[in-house]
Amino acid sequence: MKPMAPLIDDPPRAAAVSQPDLRLPERPEDELIMNLERDQFVSETSRPVPRAALSSRTIAALWALRVFVVVVSLMVVYTFIDQLH
Amino acid sequence: MAAPDASVAAGLGGPPRLTGEDAARSLDRSRVQDARRQHRRWQLLWLLVGPGILAMLGENDGPSMIAYASDGAQYGLGFFVPFIPLLFAMAYVCQEMCMRVGAVTHRGYGELVLQRFGTVWGWFGAGDLTLTNLVTLVAEFVSIRVGLAYFHLGAAVAVVLGLALVVFTLSGGRYWRWERIVLGMALFNGLFLLAAILVKPDVAAVARSFDFSPFPGGSFNTLLLLLASTIGATVTPWMIFFQQSASADKGMTPRDIKHGRYDTATGAVLAAIFGIGALVAGAALLTHNGSGIQGFAGAGFPEALRHVAGGAAGAAFALGLIEAGAVAILTICASTAYAAGECIGVSHSFNSSPRNAVLFYAANISVALVAAGVILIPGAPLLSIALNANVLATVLLPVSLVLMVMLANDKGLMGPWVNKRSTNVIGISVITFVGLCGAAYGIDSFLRTVHIIGS
Numbered sequence: 001m002k003p004m005a006p007l008i009d010d011p012p013r014a015a016a017v018s019q020p021d022l023r024l025p026e027r028p029e030d031e032l033i034m035n036l037e038r039d040q041f042v043s044e045t046s047r048p049v050p051r052a053a054l055s056s057r058t059i060a061a062l063w064a065l066r067v068f069v070v071v072v073s074l075m076v077v078y079t080f081i082d083q084l085h
Numbered sequence: 086m087a088a089p090d091a092s093v094a095a096g097l098g099g100p101p102r103l104t105g106e107d108a109a110r111s112l113d114r115s116r117v118q119d120a121r122r123q124h125r126r127w128q129l130l131w132l133l134v135g136p137g138i139l140a141m142l143g144e145n146d147g148p149s150m151i152a153y154a155s156d157g158a159q160y161g162l163g164f165f166v167p168f169i170p171l172l173f174a175m176a177y178v179c180q181e182m183c184m185r186v187g188a189v190t191h192r193g194y195g196e197l198v199l200q201r202f203g204t205v206w207g208w209f210g211a212g213d214l215t216l217t218n219l220v221t222l223v224a225e226f227v228s229i230r231v232g233l234a235y236f237h238l239g240a241a242v243a244v245v246l247g248l249a250l251v252v253f254t255l256s257g258g259r260y261w262r263w264e265r266i267v268l269g270m271a272l273f274n275g276l277f278l279l280a281a282i283l284v285k286p287d288v289a290a291v292a293r294s295f296d297f298s299p300f301p302g303g304s305f306n307t308l309l310l311l312l313a314s315t316i317g318a319t320v321t322p323w324m325i326f327f328q329q330s331a332s333a334d335k336g337m338t339p340r341d342i343k344h345g346r347y348d349t350a351t352g353a354v355l356a357a358i359f360g361i362g363a364l365v366a367g368a369a370l371l372t373h374n375g376s377g378i379q380g381f382a383g384a385g386f387p388e389a390l391r392h393v394a395g396g397a398a399g400a401a402f403a404l405g406l407i408e409a410g411a412v413a414i415l416t417i418c419a420s421t422a423y424a425a426g427e428c429i430g431v432s433h434s435f436n437s438s439p440r441n442a443v444l445f446y447a448a449n450i451s452v453a454l455v456a457a458g459v460i461l462i463p464g465a466p467l468l469s470i471a472l473n474a475n476v477l478a479t480v481l482l483p484v485s486l487v488l489m490v491m492l493a494n495d496k497g498l499m500g501p502w503v504n505k506r507s508t509n510v511i512g513i514s515v516i517t518f519v520g521l522c523g524a525a526y527g528i529d530s531f532l533r534t535v536h537i538i539g540s
Contacts, residue, residue, distance in 0.1 A: 032108050032111040032112070033101065033107075033111070035112075035115045036107060036110065036111050037191075037338055039191055041104075042102075042106050042107055044101065045191050045333075049190075049201055050200075050201075050497075052201045065487060066209060069480060069484050072480050072523060075531035076476055076480055076526070076530065076531075077477075078531060079527075079531055079533075080473045083534075084466060
């Protein structure tokens with residue numbers, strides 16, 4: 001079987017029927033695109049991530065912590081205002 | 086910078102839409118990739134450091150340095166000298182998680198909490214952040230004002246200087262430019278080390294104090310206040326928001342995590358050294374005349390230092406306070422702006438132009454404006470504001486840290502970069518410790534204030 005000659009060595013010849021160029025045209029921003037990971041683009045990071053499924057115990061624990069933190073914060077603020085007077 | 090939406094996706098599987106923000110970030114990334122390809126290690130490190138050092142040195146802010154100096158003035162050398170590096174080791178664990186989540190997900194903390202855990206938790210986090218940031222920003226302007234007062238300059242100069250810095254650093258429309266300016270300023274945090282050297286401390290006594298002794302005595306409530314404010318001086322909600330968002334804005338990727346760790350560790354080490362410098366300088370006030378922090382009306386540490394250690398020590402401390410306040414204003418305003426943009430869902434990047442990220446730039450400036458307005462009120466209790474800003478941050482911190490640990494353990498987001506078991510053990514220990522200290526001060530102070538227990 002005759003091996004295929006490398007394409008680069010092909011002599012230029014006129015095609016009987018013109019073939020469409022399937023390569024994408026080079027754009028100046030293509031080089032910029034290559035420097036970023038796909039999920040780094042604004043178009044990708046603008047898409048929200050799916051909501052996590054938290055168990056009822058986790059949600060209860062988070063609420064307990066939140067209420068505790070708010071109560072202690074109010075105590076700190078009250079003390080601070082009282083000290084000002 | 087290219088105009089937004091300069092190119093349009095060519096269809097399914099085609100190149101992504103390229104915005105001006107992408108183009109700016111891509112230029113920064115091309116330099117990182119060149120350095121990596123050519124094995125230029127130091128250049129790679131130089132290109133990738135930033136968010137970690139800024140978070141850590143940004144937290145060595147005015148209130149923090151006043152808190153460290155207060156520890157020194159009240160208790161001298163001893164417990165707090167080794168306590169500061171311990172706290173920064175804790176801060177490293179928290180901030181490394183932020184960097185890693187930012188590098189892997191390319192999203193900020195507020196955005197991820199809001200989308201992953203729901204709107205309620207996202208807005209709670211943003212609310213906590215806004216409250217603590219506003220109080221802390223007031224304290225930062227106070228810090229600049231105290232520093233300038235040493236040079237006989239008034240509050241108006243502090244306001245103009247702070248606001249001018251915010252506007253100047255925002256003017257470039259590039260994350261890289263903003264980061265490098267603030268990094269350059271942050272290195273002057275070393276002035277506190279200079280102040281410590283100028284008070285001529287007993288080096289042997291400083292070295293001996295690393296055995297955590299003597300343990301501070303005195304009023305239990307004052308000790309709790311100093312513990313809570315010292316913890317609030319090293320780990321705060323804004324640092325969590327800032328480092329994750331800045332890592333994403335810088336364009337860090339999972340390949341950069343190793344350098345992100347170097348960056349965070351360098352920041353922690355520098356911050357601990359400079360923090361100990363402030364404490365050692367403050368301790369000179371104890372050894373010379375035994376004054377407590379209550380004696381320094383108006384948080385006049387620089388003036389007090391001048392009396393006991395000379396004009397150079399006072400000037401170094403005063404300049405340090407100006408630097409600490411200025412850097413913190415820039416980083417805290419940035420964290421507020423990141424959170425606002427992320428929670429509302431609009432453009433939130435220094436790589437976006439002001440026209441394309443109106444809310445981000447407006448939030449950056451307006452939060453500074455509000456805080457600046459407060460310090461112009463005559464007769465404000467400066468030291469009390471500075472110390473209580475840190476305490477409030479300590480009290481509100483556990484919720485932010487718990488959500489951070491949950492994000493760093495989320496396999497759906499993090500894939501192979503989830504927390505190791507050891508990181509979780511340390512992280513949960515840090516949350517418990519911070520929560521207990523904050524709660525102990527809050528509850529004890531409140532019960533004393535309402536006279537349920539004796540003062």
